[in-house]
Amino acid sequence: MNPFLSALGGKLAERWVSALLLPGALFVAAVVCAVRLGHRDAWDLARVVTELTTAFPRVPVALAAVGLVLGAAAAAFVAQGTGRLIETVWTSRWSGPAAVLARPVVALRVRAATRTARRAGVEPVPAYLPQRATWISDRFRLLEVRIAAQYHGVRLGLLWPRLWLLLPEQVRAPVQLVETQFRAAVTLTGWGLLYLVLGVWWYPAALAGACAALIGWRRTRFTTNAIATLMEATVDTHLDLLTTALGYPSGGLDGETAPLINDRFDKGS
Numbered sequence: 001m002n003p004f005l006s007a008l009g010g011k012l013a014e015r016w017v018s019a020l021l022l023p024g025a026l027f028v029a030a031v032v033c034a035v036r037l038g039h040r041d042a043w044d045l046a047r048v049v050t051e052l053t054t055a056f057p058r059v060p061v062a063l064a065a066v067g068l069v070l071g072a073a074a075a076a077f078v079a080q081g082t083g084r085l086i087e088t089v090w091t092s093r094w095s096g097p098a099a100v101l102a103r104p105v106v107a108l109r110v111r112a113a114t115r116t117a118r119r120a121g122v123e124p125v126p127a128y129l130p131q132r133a134t135w136i137s138d139r140f141r142l143l144e145v146r147i148a149a150q151y152h153g154v155r156l157g158l159l160w161p162r163l164w165l166l167l168p169e170q171v172r173a174p175v176q177l178v179e180t181q182f183r184a185a186v187t188l189t190g191w192g193l194l195y196l197v198l199g200v201w202w203y204p205a206a207l208a209g210a211c212a213a214l215i216g217w218r219r220t221r222f223t224t225n226a227i228a229t230l231m232e233a234t235v236d237t238h239l240d241l242l243t244t245a246l247g248y249p250s251g252g253l254d255g256e257t258a259p260l261i262n263d264r265f266d267k268g269s
Contacts, residue, residue, distance in 0.1 A: 024072025083190030
């Protein structure tokens with residue numbers, strides 16, 4: 001057990017350093033440049049290095065190291081929190097005051113999708129047209145719609161957690177990998193937003209932030225599509241595992257079984 005715990009601790013430490021400490025330390029360095037240089041001398045990095053080298057002998061090494069680690073960790077946690085907030089905006093149905101903003105956005109997306117479909121000679125299916133303000137949220141909604149259409153109205157939100165418990169590890173692994181990539185892309189977008197804010201005082205940070213936010217957004221869209229595709233493929237190929245475990249005949253759901261499963265999973269509510 002001890003070697004296992006040691007190996008696990010080593011992996012966690014390595015992941016913490018690569019995923020949190022290094023990006024956080026880079027952001028701390030950007031903050032120092034913003035404070036010392038501003039916009040006027042934005043690219044005079046040699047000056048910052050000289051000032052730090054001069055000041056370093058007067059600061060205890062331990063104190064400087066602790067300050068750097070704490071600053072990097074704080075920046076990393078703020079970036080992760082910002083990423084989670086961005087994820088909520090991208091994946092959720094906008095409600096409350098945000099619903100007022102969502103309506104014109106959805107209308108524009110519906111018109112664009114309708115024009116695209118008709119140019120391709122396809123009559124758009126109403127259920128497949130955009131209904132959310134963001135493409136990412138609509139892609140996850142479309143996953144639920146497609147599963148319900150194929151399997152007589154079965155609800156993916158109820159089905160997926162139970163099916164996940166039955167899946168073999170080799171089936172789970174690709175989904176977990178893409179989900180990890182999705183989280184990393186969202187966090188990268190959070191870093192981009194932090195750098196954009198820092199760009200108010202040091203414009204190179206705004207340039208870096210814009211690039212990071214754009215890359216994070218594109219990676220999030222890509223991984224969203226990958227997650228939705230893998231989840232749909234998993235349901236298509238392993239649904240019999242769940243129906244058999246529940247005592248229903250194998251061979252796919254029918255119009256009678258699907259409502260029973262929904263009711264069973266939803267506990268009749």
